[in-house]
Amino acid sequence: MKKLNSKGNIYVYLNWPIILAIYLIVAVTVVYFVDKNAGLVMALFTFFYILFALYLRLVKFNYLNSSLMKIAEQVAEKQKLYYDKMDSPHAVLDGDGRILWANDAFLSISNEISVGKNIKEYFVELNSDILMSISEEKVDLLTSFENRKYRAHLRQVSLDSNQKKYKIYDENDKLTMLFLSDETDYYDLKQEFDDNKQVTGFIYIDNFYEIAESMEDSKASMLIAMVDRKLTRYISYNTGVIKKLEKDKYFFVTTKKAIEEMMETRFSILDQTKEIIGGDNIPLTLSIGVGYEGKSVESNHDLARVAIDMALGRGGDQAVVKKGQETYFYGGKSASATTNVRVRSRVKATSFREILDTKDQILIMGHENGDFDSFGASVGAYIMAKQLGKDAHIVINSLTNAVEEMKNKYVESDNYSKDMFISGDEALSISDSETLLIIVDHNTSKISDEKRLFDKGLDIVVFDHHRVGKNSINDAILSYIDAGASSTCELITDVMIYFDDRAKIRPLEGDTMLAGMVVDTQYFTYQTSAKTFEAAAFLRKKGADSDRVRKLLRVDADFEMLKNRVVSETEYYKKVYAIAKIENASSNIELSVAKAEIANELVGIKGIKASFVITKEDDKYMISSRSMDDVNVQLLMEKLGGGGHRSSAGADIVAKSYDEVIDAIKGVIDEAEKEEGDSE
Numbered sequence: 001m002k003k004l005n006s007k008g009n010i011y012v013y014l015n016w017p018i019i020l021a022i023y024l025i026v027a028v029t030v031v032y033f034v035d036k037n038a039g040l041v042m043a044l045f046t047f048f049y050i051l052f053a054l055y056l057r058l059v060k061f062n063y064l065n066s067s068l069m070k071i072a073e074q075v076a077e078k079q080k081l082y083y084d085k086m087d088s089p090h091a092v093l094d095g096d097g098r099i100l101w102a103n104d105a106f107l108s109i110s111n112e113i114s115v116g117k118n119i120k121e122y123f124v125e126l127n128s129d130i131l132m133s134i135s136e137e138k139v140d141l142l143t144s145f146e147n148r149k150y151r152a153h154l155r156q157v158s159l160d161s162n163q164k165k166y167k168i169y170d171e172n173d174k175l176t177m178l179f180l181s182d183e184t185d186y187y188d189l190k191q192e193f194d195d196n197k198q199v200t201g202f203i204y205i206d207n208f209y210e211i212a213e214s215m216e217d218s219k220a221s222m223l224i225a226m227v228d229r230k231l232t233r234y235i236s237y238n239t240g241v242i243k244k245l246e247k248d249k250y251f252f253v254t255t256k257k258a259i260e261e262m263m264e265t266r267f268s269i270l271d272q273t274k275e276i277i278g279g280d281n282i283p284l285t286l287s288i289g290v291g292y293e294g295k296s297v298e299s300n301h302d303l304a305r306v307a308i309d310m311a312l313g314r315g316g317d318q319a320v321v322k323k324g325q326e327t328y329f330y331g332g333k334s335a336s337a338t339t340n341v342r343v344r345s346r347v348k349a350t351s352f353r354e355i356l357d358t359k360d361q362i363l364i365m366g367h368e369n370g371d372f373d374s375f376g377a378s379v380g381a382y383i384m385a386k387q388l389g390k391d392a393h394i395v396i397n398s399l400t401n402a403v404e405e406m407k408n409k410y411v412e413s414d415n416y417s418k419d420m421f422i423s424g425d426e427a428l429s430i431s432d433s434e435t436l437l438i439i440v441d442h443n444t445s446k447i448s449d450e451k452r453l454f455d456k457g458l459d460i461v462v463f464d465h466h467r468v469g470k471n472s473i474n475d476a477i478l479s480y481i482d483a484g485a486s487s488t489c490e491l492i493t494d495v496m497i498y499f500d501d502r503a504k505i506r507p508l509e510g511d512t513m514l515a516g517m518v519v520d521t522q523y524f525t526y527q528t529s530a531k532t533f534e535a536a537a538f539l540r541k542k543g544a545d546s547d548r549v550r551k552l553l554r555v556d557a558d559f560e561m562l563k564n565r566v567v568s569e570t571e572y573y574k575k576v577y578a579i580a581k582i583e584n585a586s587s588n589i590e591l592s593v594a595k596a597e598i599a600n601e602l603v604g605i606k607g608i609k610a611s612f613v614i615t616k617e618d619d620k621y622m623i624s625s626r627s628m629d630d631v632n633v634q635l636l637m638e639k640l641g642g643g644g645h646r647s648s649a650g651a652d653i654v655a656k657s658y659d660e661v662i663d664a665i666k667g668v669i670d671e672a673e674k675e676e677g678d679s680e
Contacts, residue, residue, distance in 0.1 A: 017053035024049060093119055093176040097131050106180065110146055119178065126152065126178075134176055142183075149187045153179040195257035199240075199292040200300040202308040203231060206285045206316035208248035226276055227284065234269045238262060256292055259321070263328065266675075267319040270331045287311035288319035306474060313443075314467035314634075315483035315646055327470045329635070348480045349498035355461060355478055356385060359436040362392040363427050363458075365449050367442040369592050370399045372553075373487045375406060376516030377440035377463060379509055380492035382420070384499050385438075393419055395427045397449045401590045406515070406552065409508055424450030431456050440464065441488040443472045443481055444643070463491050465520075467634055469643040483645060486532040489516035493535035510544030511552070518549055520648075522600055527647060558586045559594060566598050566613070573666055578602040578611040581658045591615040595624040603628055610636075612665050614658060621661045623651045639668040 024046045032039025089106035091099050097119045107113055112122065119126050125143035131154075133139070139154045157175050205227065212220040224247065231250060235242040238261065240254025262268075267288060274283040289311050291303025303322040310327070311320040318331035356362065362385040366374030378394045385392035399407060410416050422430075427450055431437075437458040443466060445454045454460075460476040465485040473479075485491050493513060496503060517536055521528050524536070540546070562585055570580040580602060582595060595613040602611035603626040610627040623640065625633040627647045634649040642651025655661045 017049075017056055021046070021050045021053050089180040091119070091178045093131070093178055095131070095174050095176075097126065097128070097176075100175070109148075109180075123150075123152065126154075130154075131176065148182060148184045150180045151183050153181070195255060197256040197292065198297060198300060199254050199256055199259045199290060200297070200304040201252045201254070201259075201288060201290040202304055203242075203250040203252065204287045204289075204308060204312065204316075205248040206287055206312075207282060208284070211282050211284060223276065223284070227273065230272060230276070231269070234272070259290055259292060262319075263321060263330065266330045270317065270319065285317035287316045290319065290321040292322075293324040309479075310468045310472070313472070313479075313481040313483060314469075329638075345494045346498045348478070349495045351478050352384070352461065352480075352495060353388070353499055355436065355459070356388050356390060359434060359459070360391060361430070361432070361435045362390045362438060363395055363431060363435055363453065364392065364438045364440065365395040365427075365453065366440050367447045368398055368449050370396065370403055370449065371441075371516075371593070372403055372406070372512075372519045373489055373516035374441035375399065375403045376513040377488040377492045379410075379512045380489065380496060381438045381440060381463070383503065383505060383509060384496060387500065387503055393422045393427065393430075395424055395450050395453070396421050397424045400593050402553070402593065406512060413508065415506065424452065428452055428456070431458060433457075435459075436461065438463070439473065439476075440492070442466065443468055443479075445473060446471060463488055463495075465491060466645050467643065469638060484529065486527045486529070487517045487520035489513045489520070490532055490535045493517075493538055494531060497535075497538055505539070505542035505544075507543040507545065507548075510539045510542050511548050514539045514544040514546065515549045515552060518546075518553065526600075527645075559589055559597075562586065562589060562594060563598050563601060567601060570602060571662070572608075573669065576607060576609040577669055578605065578608050579614075579662055579665055580612070581614045581662070583616075583658075585615075591617065592622070595622065599624045599626040602626070614661050616658070619654060620652045621655050621658070623653070623661065623665070625649050625651075636665075636668045636672055639671065640664060 028039055028043045028046050031042050086103055087105055089103065089109060091102035091106045094100055099113075099115050099117055099119055102113070102115055107115075110122070120128070122145050123143045125141060130139070130141065134154050134156045141152050141154075143150050143152050155177050157177055211223065215223065228244065232242055235252045235254065238254055238258040240252050240258060242250055242252040245251050270286055270288070273286050276284040287308060289304050289306070289308025291300045291305070291307055294300040294303050303324075307320040307322040307327075311318050314320070314329070318329060321328040321330070362381075364378045364381045364385070366378050370378075378396075382392050382394055396407070407421065410420060411418075431453065435456075435458050437453055437460050439448065439460060439462045441464055442448065443462050443464045445451055448454070460473060462473055462476045462479045462481060464481045465483060465488050466481075467483045468481055480491060480495070482491055485494075496505075514536060517532065517539075518524070520526075521532065524532065536544075562582070566580050566582055570578050573579055580598060582591060582598070585591060585594065592615075595615045599611045599613040602608060602613070608628070610625060610631040610633055612623055612625045615622045615624075623637065623642065625637055625644075625648070627633040632646050634644050634646050637643055637649040637651040640651040640653055642649060642653075644650055653661060653664065655664070
């Protein structure tokens with residue numbers, strides 16, 4: 001419907017007597033031709049009517065119109081006063097954001113705000129893009145000014161045709177109505193609620209029993225008291241409470257704000273406890289697991305459980321925080337703790353045997369391009385399954401060339417069934433709900449030799465010596481991950497001792513498992529402990545022979561020539577990081593083995609803290625890294641999407657060239673050194 005302004009309506013209303021006079025003149029004319037006398041009489045009355053109508057139009061109309069305008073002005077003044085005195089701040093902006101008008105509440109927000117200035121000077125969120133996007137539909141957004149939070153409601157209005165006559169704006173100009181509501185109190189309350197959300201955590205002393213065993217009882221009691229006091233003071237300072245569960249285990253509860261402050265300081269308690277020196281000058285280290293942002297208190301507790309298991313699985317001396325689905329790692333600078341306590345091994349062996357008893361079919365699987373440790377651990381698990389009379393198979397899709405030779409010895413022997421080794425496709429076809437899947441020498445499905453088996457919903461058991469990461473298998477019914485072990489073959493051998501120390505192990509099987517230990521320990525010179533030698537002694541007693549193993553691991557001349565060339569061309573970054581690349585290698589050389597061997601060779605050079613060797617396979621670049629001293633290559637490789645062990649790790653990345661990969665390695669080294677400097 002066409003809109004009529006108030007002045008037009010009044011004009012029509014007040015001019016109706018003139019319009020009626022025209023009709024009377026026509027009527028008088030008609031009557032005159034019918035009856036002259038009647039027409040003259042009617043004409044007389046019409047004349048006086050016209051005079052009265054002209055009087056109303058010429059005299060009274062302007063007076064009445066003036067009165068109506070005064071009433072309108074009074075109403076407008078009252079309306080303006082009403083808007084000016086409204087408690088809700090509101091203003092009118094032009095297309096560029098300039099304040100054309102603002103009420104008292106708006107101007108009282110700050111002494112800096114005034115009419116004529118641009119709104120963008122005060123509320124940065126109300127930028128040009130926002131103002132340009134406003135239409136007749138209301139736009140809401142959160143903005144802030146002088147430590148106050150406001151909800152801004154904006155809506156565009158157009159100037160109508162009557163306003164154009166003032167010549168202030170072009171007919172295409174738009175005005176924006178801005179209304180503000182102060183929501184500071186709401187957001188402060190919301191932030192307070194968020195800051196005080198419950199956080200659950202566990203603290204374990206990694207090497208408590210090893211330290212306590214080398215101390216007198218009185219000194220051990222003093223050590224316990226020192227630890228209790230230091231942990232209580234740390235948690236209390238961070239507005240939490242702590243409860244001792246066992247001699248070396250604690251449970252604590254604190255707030256989200258407090259735990260995030262701990263994260264900012266990278267859990268300084270990790271370094272503080274190292275000041276406590278036990279027997280044999282061994283520093284005390286902690287593992288911390290934290291869970292928060294779960295759906296419930298119970299969920300936070302479960303997250304904390306997963307976090308502490310990850311911290312222990314990564315070797316201890318670190319904090320792992322599970323924030324919902326996100327995982328954060330702190331610390332992990334010390335070497336993985338090794339322990340001679342046999343309780344854990346005995347418990348794992350007992351649990352493993354009980355699980356095997358409930359399953360009819362066993363599948364054992366290592367990682368892609370299986371090495372000696374992966375293959376040897378698979379053979380060890382196969383022996384234990386067969387000892388209980390189970391239908392067991394080792395799933396293999398790919399092996400390194402040297403390990404393939406070892407596998408052929410089993411295939412050619414009459415002592416083993418023809419289905420000892422099966423492919424991934426065969427494993428998929430025979431697996432069912434009663435099948436147990438045993439994962440060895442890795443703890444993440446993305447590098448498994450047959451990834452499709454994880455889609456079958458099988459029960460899983462994990463044996464590994466690599467540190468766990470964000471993508472580790474976390475739904476296993478049994479997980480034995482010890483980052484302090486030299487190899488997975490050591491863990492499997494340790495379990496076998498308690499599984500049944502009378503078990504018969506053939507010489508070939510003993511050689512296979514011993515080879516896995518020899519390769520991963522570089523002939524027992526690296527990452528070894530008393531348990532390593534005890535496991536090797538057990539295998540030796542069962543028939544393993546170190547001379548046969550050494551012959552098995554001999555390399556050819558082509559590999560030695562390649563190694564010498566790569567070492568001579570190595571770049572030494574900051575004089576302590578060796579970065580090498582393998583190019584133009586002979587086709588008979590296994591690159592995955594070569595890069596690991598050369599990385600070991602480089603880290604053995606005096607003054608080198610860590611080594612990185614790069615090879616290219618298809619469209620990916622593979623990195624093998626090794627370290628000594630205080631460099632944690634696992635943390636470096638995790639930054640590149642990989643992982644592994646503290647002193648032995650790797651990563652696969654997509655890049656355009658070797659130079660791009662080298663730059664990426666240098667970048668994570670610089671980042672790690674910066675973090676180290678910040679924490680100090």
